Amino acid sequence: xxxxxxxxxxxxxxxxxxxxxxxxxxxxxxxxxxxxxxxxxxxxxxxxxxxxxxxxxxxxxxxxxxxxxxxxxxxxxxxxxxxxxxxxxxxxxxxxxxxxxxxxxxxxxxxxxxxxxxxxxxxxxxxxxxxxxxxxxxxxxxxxxxxxxxxxxxxxxxxxxxxxxxxxxxxxxxxxxxxxxxxxxxxxxxxxxxxxxxxxxxxxxxxxxxxxxxxxxxxxxxxxxxxxxxxxxxxxxxxxxxxxxxxxxxxxxxxxxxxxxxxxxxxxxxxxxxxxxxxxxxxxxxxxxxxxxxxxxxxxxxxxxxxx
Amino acid sequence: xxxxxxxxxxxxxxxxxxxxxxxxxxxxxxxxxxxxxxxxxxxxxxxxxxxxxxxxxxxxxxxxxxxxxxxxxxxxxxxxxxxxxxxxxxxxxxxxxxxxxxxxxxxxxxxxxxxxxxxxxxxxxxxxxxxxxxxxxxxxxxxxxxxxxxxxxxxxxxxxxxxxxxxxxxxxxxxxxxxxxxxxxxxxxxxxxxxxxxxxxxxxxxxxxxxxxxxxxxxxxxxxxxxxxxxxxxxxxxxxxxxxxxxxxxxxxxxxxxxxxxxxxxxxxxxxxxxxxxxxxxxxxxxxxxxxxxxxxxxxxxxxxxxxxxxxxxxxxxxxxxxxxxxxxxxxxxxxxxxxxxxxxxxxxxxxxxxxxxxxxxxxxxxxxxxxxxxxxxxxxxxxxxxxxxxxxxxxxxxxxxxxxxxxxxxxxxxxxxxxxxxxxxxxxxxxxxxxxxxxxxxxxxxxxxxxxxxxxxxxxxxxxxxxxxxxxxxxxxxxxxxxxxxxxxxxxxxx
Ligand SMILES: Cc1cc2nc3c(=O)[nH]c(=O)nc-3n(C[C@H](O)[C@H](O)[C@H](O)COP(=O)(O)OP(=O)(O)OC[C@H]3O[C@@H](n4cnc5c(N)ncnc54)[C@H](O)[C@@H]3O)c2cc1C
Ligand SMILES: [Fe+2]
Ligand SMILES: [Fe+2]
Numbered sequence: 001x002x003x004x005x006x007x008x009x010x011x012x013x014x015x016x017x018x019x020x021x022x023x024x025x026x027x028x029x030x031x032x033x034x035x036x037x038x039x040x041x042x043x044x045x046x047x048x049x050x051x052x053x054x055x056x057x058x059x060x061x062x063x064x065x066x067x068x069x070x071x072x073x074x075x076x077x078x079x080x081x082x083x084x085x086x087x088x089x090x091x092x093x094x095x096x097x098x099x100x101x102x103x104x105x106x107x108x109x110x111x112x113x114x115x116x117x118x119x120x121x122x123x124x125x126x127x128x129x130x131x132x133x134x135x136x137x138x139x140x141x142x143x144x145x146x147x148x149x150x151x152x153x154x155x156x157x158x159x160x161x162x163x164x165x166x167x168x169x170x171x172x173x174x175x176x177x178x179x180x181x182x183x184x185x186x187x188x189x190x191x192x193x194x195x196x197x198x199x200x201x202x203x204x205x206x207x208x209x210x211x212x213x214x215x216x217x218x219x220x221x222x223x224x225x226x227x228x229x230x231x232x233x234x235x236x237x238x239x240x241x242x243x244x245x246x247x248x249x250x251x252x253x254x255x256x257x258x259x260x261x262x263x264x265x266x267x268x269x270x271x272x273x274x275x276x277x278x279x280x281x282x283x284x285x286x287x288x289x290x291x292x293x294x295x296x297x298x299x300x301x302x303x304x305x306x307x308x
Numbered sequence: 309x310x311x312x313x314x315x316x317x318x319x320x321x322x323x324x325x326x327x328x329x330x331x332x333x334x335x336x337x338x339x340x341x342x343x344x345x346x347x348x349x350x351x352x353x354x355x356x357x358x359x360x361x362x363x364x365x366x367x368x369x370x371x372x373x374x375x376x377x378x379x380x381x382x383x384x385x386x387x388x389x390x391x392x393x394x395x396x397x398x399x400x401x402x403x404x405x406x407x408x409x410x411x412x413x414x415x416x417x418x419x420x421x422x423x424x425x426x427x428x429x430x431x432x433x434x435x436x437x438x439x440x441x442x443x444x445x446x447x448x449x450x451x452x453x454x455x456x457x458x459x460x461x462x463x464x465x466x467x468x469x470x471x472x473x474x475x476x477x478x479x480x481x482x483x484x485x486x487x488x489x490x491x492x493x494x495x496x497x498x499x500x501x502x503x504x505x506x507x508x509x510x511x512x513x514x515x516x517x518x519x520x521x522x523x524x525x526x527x528x529x530x531x532x533x534x535x536x537x538x539x540x541x542x543x544x545x546x547x548x549x550x551x552x553x554x555x556x557x558x559x560x561x562x563x564x565x566x567x568x569x570x571x572x573x574x575x576x577x578x579x580x581x582x583x584x585x586x587x588x589x590x591x592x593x594x595x596x597x598x599x600x601x602x603x604x605x606x607x608x609x610x611x612x613x614x615x616x617x618x619x620x621x622x623x624x625x626x627x628x629x630x631x632x633x634x635x636x637x638x639x640x641x642x643x644x645x646x647x648x649x650x651x652x653x654x655x656x657x658x659x660x661x662x663x664x665x666x667x668x669x670x671x672x673x674x675x676x677x678x679x680x681x682x683x684x685x686x687x688x689x690x691x692x693x694x695x696x697x698x699x700x701x702x703x704x705x706x707x708x709x710x711x712x713x714x715x716x717x718x719x720x721x722x723x724x725x726x727x728x729x730x731x732x733x734x735x736x737x738x739x740x741x742x743x744x745x746x747x748x749x750x751x752x753x754x755x756x757x758x759x760x761x762x763x764x765x766x767x768x769x770x771x772x773x774x775x776x777x778x779x780x781x782x783x784x785x786x787x788x789x790x791x792x793x794x795x796x797x798x799x800x801x802x803x804x
Binding site for chain 1: 478577580587595615616618619621623624626627628630631633634722754
């Protein structure tokens with residue numbers, strides 16, 4: 001049976017929540033240990049930025065949506081990712097990790113992702129974007145939040161992440177439904193789109209962004225004392241979800257990401273030693289000024305529930 | 309036996325019809341107006357910045373020239389004064405019944421007359437009835453959860469509250485259509501902060517609005533021919549623009565290029581430009597004419613918000629990025645409830661047929677003026693009479709002249725009822741819908757021109773010249789005609 005996007009949109013509207021619904025001063029903030037604090041701060045900052053990148057990805061997708069309902073859904077997802085980032089900022093503030101007016105600094109890999117998305121985001125063809133986003137969501141956006149719950153005792157954090165997880169379950173559901181829809185399209189279009197997605201600058205952009213980003217996050221997870229196989233399980237989920245649809249399997253770009261996913265989860269694969277890890281190292285050294293001005297969409301984050 | 313002409317509405321269309329009828333020697337006219345004042349759109353839309361976006365020389369009746377327009381595009385007060393002046397100039401006041409809110413209009417086959425029922429229980433009967441209740445007369449309030457619980461001030465653009473002072477207030481504006489782009493620059497000047505909540509951006513073309521120099525007004529006054537020449541020139545200029553904004557063509561791409569360049573030149577930030585760039589072809593939705601909107605959005609006290617709005621809380625607007633935007637006042641620039649699939653009040657025709665039911669999937673008419681099964685009923689701004697590129701009053705004048713001719717013919721020929729033939733009407737609409745396919749309005753965006761199902765019951769696919777020409781003559785062949793016989797009875801004329 002065809003997926004009912006209209007019902008999904010209605011559910012999304014019904015499930016909206018606001019930072020103002022949450023009591024940010026509720027007890028429990030002191031459950032964060034001093035020992036946790038530095039790594040947690042690093043992890044949260046990255047998380048905030050990954051949400052923001054996801055947000056921009058959905059903004060690009062909204063432009064390419066196959067119909068008006070899906071477009072509206074993506075507009076909501078765009079906002080929801082921003083909301084996740086805002087809520088995570090509010091948590092950081094609650095935990096005393098941000099001084100007044102302080103924004104967490106994006107790391108180099110994040111800044112590169114922002115740059116690439118800002119430059120090419122709206123030009124990436126639908127089939128590529130529609131594949132990239134679920135990969136990002138499975139591996140990072142949705143997954144990272146869950147890892148944290150094992151580490152952090154603050155009950156408010158759990159409340160916030162319940163909201164976020166509920167949003168994410170809808171993101172993943174729609175992501176794969178759209179992928180299926182795209183895969184069901186004419187083969188000719190898929191090929192043409194793939195050809196344009198495989199243009200050197202586009203491909204390079206995706207590799208340069210995504211490969212080191214994933215490994216960088218793996219390192220951060222390890223630094224928090226979390227087992228890295230959790231991340232790999234999340235990546236596997238991308239493949240198992242994708243393979244469930246015959247249509248999705250028709251999308252050439254899907255196979256590219258799937259191949260990457262296979263390499264990522266194989267710790268012994270040369271991918272890590274020869275490509276991803278060195279890229280983390282190299283990109284770590286890129287001076288921030290080379291990345292140019294931060295686009296204004298990446299400066300809209302706020303931890304304030306109410307804009308006075 | 310009544311010969312009265314009932315006119316519902318005292319805006320441009322209703323008053324214009326009355327004027328032309330009187331000029332044709334028909335004085336048995338009753339105008340029903342629900343308000344306490346004439347002017348319609350321009351009585352109701354007095355928000356800061358309200359003005360026309362078609363030059364005043366064209367946005368006025370050619371049969372009521374006004375040499376004194378102060379500028380290219382006049383403000384709402386000046387337009388209202390112009391309409392008011394027509395009432396005195398043509399002595400229309402005795403015909404107008406104010407406070408007559410029509411809630412039903414019914415045809416009686418026996419007497420071949422129309423009766424309008426008003427909310428306060430009055431009945432007015434006439435031989436013919438002219439619908440001039442306005443295409444955009446009923447404000448539309450959006451359906452946002454929590455809207456009734458807002459504790460601050462709410463104002464609809466079409467019902468501005470001049471007693472409320474926005475100075476130093478935090479104002480939210482919902483909507484970014486034709487009214488919003490006029491209001492926002494004014495609010496930014498006065499309010500402490502303005503947040504503009506946008507769902508979809510529209511294409512914006514710059515609108516230079518120079519004052520008319522004194523010598524020009526003097527020339528218009530001395531030589532009306534100069535004014536009508538100016539009007540003609542503007543008319544043809546707008547007709548040329550139709551090539552780009554009516555039909556989806558290379559000219560459309562060119563006009564869109566101008567709008568794009570305007571955006572590029574006036575908005576510095578790349579992301580803001582992206583937020584303001586529509587994803588539909590120019591013309592598909594109403595084009596916004598303003599040079600002040602983009603600059604206003606970039607003022608420090610103004611912010612464009614494109615996050616979906618999901619609720620109104622007691623203190624403000626909640627958007628999906630998780631933030632509550634606290635506001636003192638919400639301005640609803642959300643437009644009008646446009647009857648595309650019904651009628652603003654019940655209209656029953658011959659044999660008790662209900663027009664709203666017949667129009668349930670989209671309104672249609674013959675040449676936008678008559679509907680089969682509803683004898684002696686005439687529409688101004690009926691189905692498929694909207695221009696995308698020209699003054700609606702040009703179209704309105706053509707409708708009015710057609711209506712007046714029909715009523716004169718009826719009187720001259722002793723006709724008690726004319727009813728447009730259904731086959732002519734169907735043929736006409738097949739043609740209209742076919743021609744609409746290649747227009748910008750049907751190029752794939754959802755706008756107030758279309759029904760939920762994408763049926764275009766609103767716009768006329770052509771040049772104003774074509775619209776006017778098809779209405780230039782009443783052909784009784786298009787109608788089933790019932791004549792009054794000498795013994796007071798009647799017979800139906802056989803028309804082929
Ligand atoms: C803000 C705004 C700007 C516009 N600018 C332009 C422009 O620049 N160029 C252009 O071509 N068009 C413009 N328009 C379109 C405009 O609506 C028409 O140009 C024109 O004013 C319509 O005139 P009307 O007489 O048909 O309707 P209206 O002016 O709306 O008059 C209808 C009258 O009927 C009365 N009425 C309604 N229902 C009932 C009832 N049930 N019983 C009794 N009386 C009733 C109303 O009170 C009103 O007085 C604009 C519209 C708006 C809202
Ligand atoms: Fe998220
Ligand atoms: Fe997500």
